[in-house]
Amino acid sequence: MNGPHRGSERGGVLYVIACGSPLAGHVGRLVELAQQDGREVCVVVTPDGAKFVDRPALARQTGHPVRSRYKDPGDPDVLPQADAMIVCPATVNTVNKWAAGITDTLALGLLVEAQGKGVPIVAVPFTNVAMAGHPAFRASLTRLAEWGVDVVFGEHVVPLHPPGTGERHLHAFPWGVGLAALRDRRCPVTPAA
Numbered sequence: 001m002n003g004p005h006r007g008s009e010r011g012g013v014l015y016v017i018a019c020g021s022p023l024a025g026h027v028g029r030l031v032e033l034a035q036q037d038g039r040e041v042c043v044v045v046t047p048d049g050a051k052f053v054d055r056p057a058l059a060r061q062t063g064h065p066v067r068s069r070y071k072d073p074g075d076p077d078v079l080p081q082a083d084a085m086i087v088c089p090a091t092v093n094t095v096n097k098w099a100a101g102i103t104d105t106l107a108l109g110l111l112v113e114a115q116g117k118g119v120p121i122v123a124v125p126f127t128n129v130a131m132a133g134h135p136a137f138r139a140s141l142t143r144l145a146e147w148g149v150d151v152v153f154g155e156h157v158v159p160l161h162p163p164g165t166g167e168r169h170l171h172a173f174p175w176g177v178g179l180a181a182l183r184d185r186r187c188p189v190t191p192a193a
Helices: 022-026 028-036 055-062 092-099 106-117 135-146 166-172 177-184
Strands: 013-018 040-045 084-090 121-125
Touching: 013 028, 013 106, 022 166, 028 040, 028 055, 028 084, 028 177, 040 055, 040 106, 084 092, 084 106, 084 177, 092 106, 092 121, 092 135, 106 121, 121 135, 121 177
Parallel strands: 013 040, 013 084, 084 121
Antiparallel strands: none
């Protein structure tokens, strides 16, 4: 296992949730940065995210299986509990469903539950200018931020690109921004009573 142990200084267990985007194929870079930051990392992918990642390579890198589906009844949990989560790349689809409380994928179920438990969560969307301009997406980002999710998004993070050109912008993606936001969190969000 390449990842650090849970008791490290800044450590804890970080779930990296990767959604269906060509950027997900490079999520190993975020895993590497998180491990350098003293975190044990588990990768969870949406069903569409699974199309882009190298699951065996990520499993070797993290020492944990890459999960994408809910477990069957009676199956043991194979991942340790998350102390924090980063959704990167976060797609328009996942952001909108998450803000609506939909849990039809493992990734969404984990996010909704983690939010209810007060687990620190950072969302780093990656999308094109047309998708980002949809009012539902903007409203979903605002709603998630109001509920305590750190949303790292905008021209200051990654300039939005025209539709159909996302693969030309993968090399410039700032993988460390989600970790920086997580480090800057002052305290976990506490759900309202």
